[in-house]
Amino acid sequence: MFRQRGPSPDRREVNYTREHVAIAKTIRRRRRVVRWINRHLGGIRALLFGIGVVWILALPLEALWRGTYVDEHALQPNQVNTYWDWSNVHRADRYLDELEQMVNSTQAERSDYLQRAFSASGHDASNTSTSTYAHVQPPRSNGLEVILVSANWMSRESKPNLRGVAILLALADFLRGQNYWANDLVLVVGEGYLDGLEGFMQEYYDRFNGVIWTALNVDYPGHSFEHIGLFYEGLNGRLPNQDVINSVAQIARWSGGVTTRMHDIEEQGYIGAARHLLNHAAYSAFGRASGAHGVLAKHRIDAITLYCPNATGPHGFYTLGKTIESTLRSFNNLLERLHASYFFYLIPRSGKFIPVGHYLPAAILLGASVTLGGFDCPDPVQGLIWTTPVVAITILGWVVQSPLVTFLAVAAPKPQGTARRSFLSLCHLFFGALIPTLAMVNFPQAIALAFITSGHLAPWRWVRWIMVGLNPALLGSDLRREWETLGNLTWVGIMSVWVPLGIVAAM
């Protein structure tokens, strides 16, 4: 029944039991595999990097895309009768005449005029230091939820957003007396391009009780338009719930009768999709908002900007008004925050999107190629000790608020031998961990970080020195200003990740 127990084997003897042989074979196989991997580690890392790059280049291919759809059932786009008609267009035209007189007015004069116009429409109006607003209180609304509609004074073309403000005033007039709104509406005209609306949001909770779930921003500088451009990037790469974009696109198409484009680019094929994605990356990688709606993302408001670029085309106040009215009626149906559709997506073309599972592996592969370079650490304690000069120079850089401190590292002591290997391996592990984790929040910025990291930690000295030469100070001081005024975290990222990378590459 029980195995016969013989005398205890001599442990120094080789091959003393069958199990010993089996385990010895396993150990030998494992050692051979690990040795193979270590010998070819550079090739494996290059392969992963290559597959990551190929994956990014494959993003504009249709195979990775899915069609968009409105996920939140409550939105019911296009299912409502709209009442915006030519008399409202006429009112908008009259407001436009008055606004055209005020192109060179001061902020106080503008605010005064707007408040009088809103009050004449029967709504409470007031102003903050950077914006003017009206509070529309429909009879059946209890004020607990609010929809925000904004039209800032400066358009993205650096001209006054006259028609945008005009349609906002006409909207205020149009909303009076309607009894099918369950939400309050707040109509805001902010000064400047982004700063006015941000200033309003900072004072919002002092003046209102309701919570804002959705918002629309109108940007209409020209005369007529042919199509509407939708901009959706928020600050720090935060995107609104995709339902906002999808429902606005649907509503504009079927209630307004006008087509929409993403970022105001419409092109076909691979190049067109690549241009869309690059345009999106140009905003997100720097954490910049593509419109005034972007400053609302920080306050957990899902919003987009409707941009009506100048054209000789057929559309004007009528189309835009119907679109806005029908969209606001859809937002009005919501009983809870938008949560059904995607928050993380890439849009290569109108009507198509790339879900997170189809684009995230690219960042993970790039991060893995960096992390795999970190498993050769003979002396972790020495490696950790050598991170002290890096941390010290980084803190100095933050104190003086300049990335040029990287060049101080040229004069710093340099590690040699096993200490250098350990130090570099720890750097690979640390920076390699940042790439996939950032990709979950802001994918374009993570890809930029991946390329910067791979360049700074490359095995070839000339690559490293080129990367050190491409100091982030070349990007100018805009990002620092945006951090101080709007809270754009890219500056913090540059000072706490790019600068240490430069120091490591210079050591």
Next chain:
Amino acid sequence: MTSRTLISDVSQRHKLVLVVATGILLRVYLLFGTSAHILLRDRPELSTPQTSHRSLKEGVFQRINLPLTPGSANSELYVAIFSHLIPFNHWSWALTWIAADLGTSIALLSFANSLSTGASLNDPAIVASYLLNPYSIAACIAQATTSLDNLCIVFIAALAVRGHRLASMITLGLTAHVSPYVILLLPSFVLIAKTRRPGSWLSSVLVSCAAYAGASYALRIPLWTRLLDLQVNLKDLTPNSGMWWYFFTEIFDHFRTFFLCVFQLHILAYVLPLQIRLKSDPSLVVLVMLGTIATWRSYPSLGDLGLGMSLLSCFPNVVSDLRHPLFTASVYLYTAILLPLLHALWLLTGTGNANFFYAATMVHGLNSSLAIVDIVGAVFRSSLRKAAGPVRPGRERYIVQLTGAQ
């Protein structure tokens, strides 16, 4: 090629002073010079319902000013200490936590030195593994009572290893009031004390029980304390870095008792096999059990894990035989970034949900389990290495002589 290293020619003693000074100055700066305390105080990874600093502060305030109110979820022993022995202001409390961390590192050093059987210990490394450990720094800045629990546990270990049997048993009885899972370490500590100072194990156990009962009597609370009830019955399902809370939000009520038993038995089941297999060295049982408790207890936090890691540094022969320490460390790095990020994505920005955070928690827990398996393997490998003696030059052990076979 000679390796150019920083501060390699400084003596061990100076390095020790440097490490201690750095650890204390860092904590002093973070607690008094920045608002890091406010930022970290409520983080779910660092504070649990019974270790929460705010809850303790409220309990102490109630005890001082409103003596008849029921009090907070923290241990009554801590509430009593902080209401009667320590002045109620930010300075004294911060100094208490810094002193606790210093005490823990000194106790660790004493434990390691009494334990070592001739192998040269790297004293500064042991102290650095607690004082400069990011997990324990974070727990100290968050002023979670985990730092105080760690002090108590290492104090018991140091006392037991130095042969102060009665003192260590009394401390264990008192510690059971603040961290009930230390009861699982009772057999190991009894055995450690027995090897150093002969005495019956029954008397050790009885002394612990008497200390526990005595403290209950002095604090005027029942033997089944509110803390014990909270940890055993999992009354509070606040998210933390453990595996229990999400599971227990999902199950149906009529299965709750069954699953509670399964989860508690899971931890209990580790004690006996470890004691049997590692009979020769009960301090290793303490190491493995602390790691297990830190991962699988009902309300874990990162401070528990910090203690496990620093206890590992007291066993350099185990550390040198670990198979994948760098992999484990890098997964901990990933998890340390992902846990707060995904918690913010869930509750702050609202673009994720609880599953994201729990997935990061699961990666954290599974990585800890992997580390424990690695530690146990390293224990056996190092003991085999010691038993087999020195390697004969030119002949590797365990080579299979595949004469003729494939």
